[in-house]
Amino acid sequence: MIDTELVKCCVERLKSYPCEGFLLGGGNSKADLLFVGEAPGRDELTTQKPFTGKAGASLNEYLSELALTRDDIYVTSTVRSRPYKHDDKSKLKPIKQRANRTPTQKEVLAHAPLLDETIAIMKPKVIVTLGAIALKRLTGNELSLKNVHGQAFCTQLLKLPSLEANRLERIGEKHVLFPTFHPAAVFYNPSLKRVIRMDMLALKELLTFQGVYQPNMR
Structure with a gap:
């Protein structure tokens, strides 16, 4: 889906940072629904599929609430290593053997062109951000996930204007964004399970309104 030269460029841009491997994304690249996570972990690099292991099982529960499967969506992340x-x-x-960690802003910037290009090619009707890192990558630091989860809004996304740029800018077309919690969040805060279920019910209503394909609408 993404030009191989851009992939090579972004892999090179991240070389000096403590990151390993590479995973572009997975699912249906022609879908109307794009999920954006944080970064792959050890499980994902082993399987070469986004959101596997416990986090993957949790994401599958999200999709079950929506009556969707992985074939109905595309999943990627802010950082692909x-x-x-x-x-x-x-x-x-x-x-x-080292633990995963949250990507830094410099690491997010290094791989920013990959997410920008994914969105430009897919033109998704709805982008679901999974966790605070994905939300901040696309909207900046003004919004708190705690305050906006489960609420759709239309906004210009932050993009990297050029490969030489050192900061994201709000440019281009507006997109419909739906923030919710990262699938792994329930492992640290089980009470979020009910909150996330309510978010998925709200997302299901949004998808119906936006005309996004749902199997149970046949």
Whole structure:
């Protein structure tokens, strides 16, 4: 879906950072519905599929609430490589045994062209951000996930204006965004399970309004 030269360029841009592997995305690249996560973890690099393992099972529960499958959506992330911990304690372990970590802003910027290009090619009717990192990548720091989850809004997205740029800008067409929590959030806060279910009910209504394909609408 994305030009191989752009992929090579972005892989090179991230080379100096403590990240490993690469995973472009997965699912139906012609779908109207795009899910954006944070970054792949060890499970994802092993299977070469986004959202596998426990987080994948949690995402599948989201889709079950929507009466959708992985074939009805496309899933990708803000950073396409796995950021791993590199503190003094972690450095004693081989990279593959180190824990995952949240990507830095510089790492997000390094792979920003990949998400920009994905959105430009797909032209999704709805973009679902999974967690705070994806929400901030596309909208900036003004919005708090705690305050806006489960609420759709239309906005210009933040994009990297050029490969040489060092900051994202709000440019281009507006898109419909729907923020919700990352599928792994329920492992740390089980009470979010009910909140996320309510978010999915709201998302289902939005998808119906937007005319996004749902199997149970046949």
